[in-house]
Amino acid sequence: NAGVTQTPKFQVLKTGQSMTLQCAQDMNHEYMSWYRQDPGMGLRLIHYSVGAGITDQGEVPNGYNVSRSTTEDFPLRLLSAAPSQTSVYFCASSYLAGGSYEQYFGPGTRLTVT
Amino acid sequence: GQQVMQIPQYQHVQEGEDFTTYCNSSTTLSNIQWYKQRPGGHPVFLIQLVKSGEVKKQKRLTFQFGEAKKNSSLHITATQTTDVGTYFCAPDSSNTGKLIFGQGTTLQVKP
Numbered sequence: 001n002a003g004v005t006q007t008p009k010f011q012v013l014k015t016g017q018s019m020t021l022q023c024a025q026d027m028n029h030e031y032m033s034w035y036r037q038d039p040g041m042g043l044r045l046i047h048y049s050v051g052a053g054i055t056d057q058g059e060v061p062n063g064y065n066v067s068r069s070t071t072e073d074f075p076l077r078l079l080s081a082a083p084s085q086t087s088v089y090f091c092a093s094s095y096l097a098g099g100s101y102e103q104y105f106g107p108g109t110r111l112t113v114t
Numbered sequence: 115g116q117q118v119m120q121i122p123q124y125q126h127v128q129e130g131e132d133f134t135t136y137c138n139s140s141t142t143l144s145n146i147q148w149y150k151q152r153p154g155g156h157p158v159f160l161i162q163l164v165k166s167g168e169v170k171k172q173k174r175l176t177f178q179f180g181e182a183k184k185n186s187s188l189h190i191t192a193t194q195t196t197d198v199g200t201y202f203c204a205p206d207s208s209n210t211g212k213l214i215f216g217q218g219t220t221l222q223v224k225p
Contacts, residue, residue, distance in 0.1 A: 043202065
């Protein structure tokens with residue numbers, strides 16, 4: 001199993017550009033989520049999904065869109081990039097059944113917006 | 115909404131000293147998870163606590179869940195340089211798997 005994969009690893013955008021961060025998992029996990037990590041701010045939840053076709057907002061959803069058309073994929077779209085979105089983005093997935101919600105994280109995407 | 119306070123934010127210790135980080139929630143939790151993130155890496159799951167007053171050990175790491183299920187702690191005995199990293203608590207208040215992470219405690223260990 002590859003686990004959770006994210007592409008790209010690094011990205012530089014100009015203000016106003018749009019892009020999609022890709023996330024895929026091969027563990028058949030129902031739950032997937034996106035976090036951003038900024039120095040001193042820990043991990044903040046952007047959006048999450050409990051299954052294909054179902055998404056919901058986290059703590060900091062503004063400026064980001066998600067969709068979940070398949071169990072495996074959960075892309076994060078930046079609509080119009082702003083310097084405040086410079087961050088490290090992590091995708092994570094987990095099972096929902098069984099009471100153990102151990103989250104598996106991808107390696108992250110380091111995004112710089114100039 | 116759910117608020118989590120993790121303290122301290124930073125801790126520098128000499129190798130061999132003990133270390134403790136605390137996680138306090140304003141609401142009663144269904145369960146709490148702990149993660150470790152090495153510098154430049156991604157968070158890695160350590161443990162999940164579910165029961166009131168639960169204590170779990172992993173070698174030199176001891177995890178506790180408070181009786182009221184509103185706080186938790188991670189204690190490392192005799193730290194080693196391999197313990198360097200940031201430790202996050204991640205409480206789940208609704209038992210849905212949706213995790214809101216604490217700000218983390220960054221541990222530095224001097225050899």
